[in-house]
Amino acid sequence: MSDTSEHIVIVGAGHGGGSVAAFLRQYGWKGRITLIGDEPVPPYHRPPLSKAWLTGAADAASLALRPANFYTAQAIALRLSTRVAAIDRGARRVMLEDGESLDYDRLVLALGSRPRKLDLPGSGLAGILELRSAADADLLEGAIGPGRVLAIVGAGYIGLEVAASARSLGAGVVVIEREARVLARIASPPLSAFFETHHRRHGVGLELGAMVAGFEGIGGRVGLVRLADGRAIASDAVLVGVGGVANTELAEAAGLDCRNGISVDQASRTSDPAIYAIGDCSDRPLPLYHRQARLESVPNALEQAKQAAADLCERAPPAPEVPWFWSDQYDLKLQIAGLPFDVAETVQRGDPATARFALFHLTDEGVVQAVEAVNSGAEFLGGRSLIGKRRPVDRGRLADSTISMKEIAA
Amino acid sequence: MPKIHYIEHDGTEHEIEVRLGLSVMEGAVNNNVPGIDADCGGACACATCHVFVDPAWLGLLAPPDAQERSMIDFAANSGANSRMSCQIKVSQTLDGLVVRMPKSQF
Secondary structure, rough: OOOOOEEEEEEOOHHHHHHHHHHHHHHOOOEEEEEEEEOOOOOEHHHHHHHHOOOOOOOOOEEEEOOOHHHOOOOOOOOOOOOOOEOOOOOEEEEEOOOOOOOOEEEEOOEEEEOOOOOOOOOOOEEEEEEOOOOHHHHHHHHHHOOEEEEEEEOHHHHHHHHHHHOOOEEEEEEEOOOOOOOOOOOOOHHHHHHHHHHHHHHOOOOOOOEEEEEEEEOOOOEEEEEEEOOEEEOOOOEEEOOOOEHHHHHOOOOOOOOEEEOOOOOEEOOOEEEEEEEEEEEEEEEHHHOOOOOOOOHHHHHHHHHHHHHHOOOOOOOOOOOOOEEOOOOEEEEEOOOOOOOOOOEEEEEHHOOOOEEHHHHHHHEEEEHHHOOOOHHHHHHHHHHHHHHOOOOHHHOOOOHHHHHHHO | EEEEEEEEOOOOOEEOOOOOEHHHHHHHHHHHOOOOOOOOOOOOOOOOOOOOHHHHHOOOOOOHHHHHHHHHHHOOOOOOOEEEOOOOEHHHHHHOOEEOOOOOOO
16 A cells, blocks of 8 residues: 555645544555644634634634644644645645645645635725634634624624624624525525524524625724615624635646536545545535535535545545534534435424424435434434435324334434 | 543454543544544534443443434444443543444444
């Protein structure tokens, strides 16, 4: 397999990059591994940044993906605060921005995504924040407190998770969303309605179907959000959470095939056999759905990290996983499995009024494509299992909470 | 520090010292022990840190709560001694604990 002189360079030290380095050692890679990241800290968990980190329930040590001594113990060379300027595929070399270069035998691109920016009047004012990194989270934490008002542009996962955290810290929150419902890109309409009700009940102001025209302030600092209909929403700070953009520039400049992200196959190989791409930056096959898509989630980054590591170590490929996502808001644990392609019918199990329910989305043949589960771990896992099986289910049994999920999914 | 014995499905054994208060899952992840994926990072939400606890130790563990119970129900090939390792906190009482990993977490 690997000889000790072979060198794998991983560009991007997020969840995907950090995990592929660890899996390579687990799977027996004997060669050198270099992990390059542009942040000053080793890989860490990003999901808690909008939740436990903001509310003070997590610290830097609990956020770390692995303990500080892990990288030395596993012979993984960490290059932090380092950016790659270009890839020379012919020479199998990455050029760093500081002028140094590193030769590779195999390259893994785990470049991640970045927050989409709003190009509106006043977008450059101080106090307009985004959330991707721990440094972003520190700035945001400083802007949230009792008696202060946070305006949030975008009612996606980031926006709603921060809204919940900010309310628990006593801040006033107004969420402004262009679409007519919250979580419009990720959730079905009934789930959106449930979350809308829940946030309003916790005192979050929701402006749905509202366009932001710009930001205004005094002394260079934001003081209000101006809506397209002329209304002003006073705020001490603004969080913009309007989706992510894949970091594909390095790959595009190197001539790798890119569509919505860097195109990869089921082993996370790009159009160059020496180069892999994983996580948010990749456009990947979804074998269960016969499609390609770009997914932004930790489980996706982990699955692709395993695919790439297995291929690099010449191990059997891992079985395809059902994509899944989670979000924690207030006392709600939302878990979503699968993707709602070709959905003809939705079956509800449990009662939204009790905040314990699940929505199963079925094709016209009764095959479960996706499940959205609120505080319902069994429904999430049962649904995930049914999605993988691709066989029709009995709608009546699925809706009947007196029949256990284990029995239905068996 | 308590020592935990992790035994991979192929029989490979790892004896790892795990700091008090960490979970059995964290002890494995921090030392790159294969076979425990822990995709959700310890939120008891994904059923990918499934282990079989050696029966001799089972009585020393606090019983699983409802959330863990439902994870165990759906873990591949789970049995009476199945646990989610993110929910087992390492204490002095568990010095010498033996856990075995399943063939696959899915």
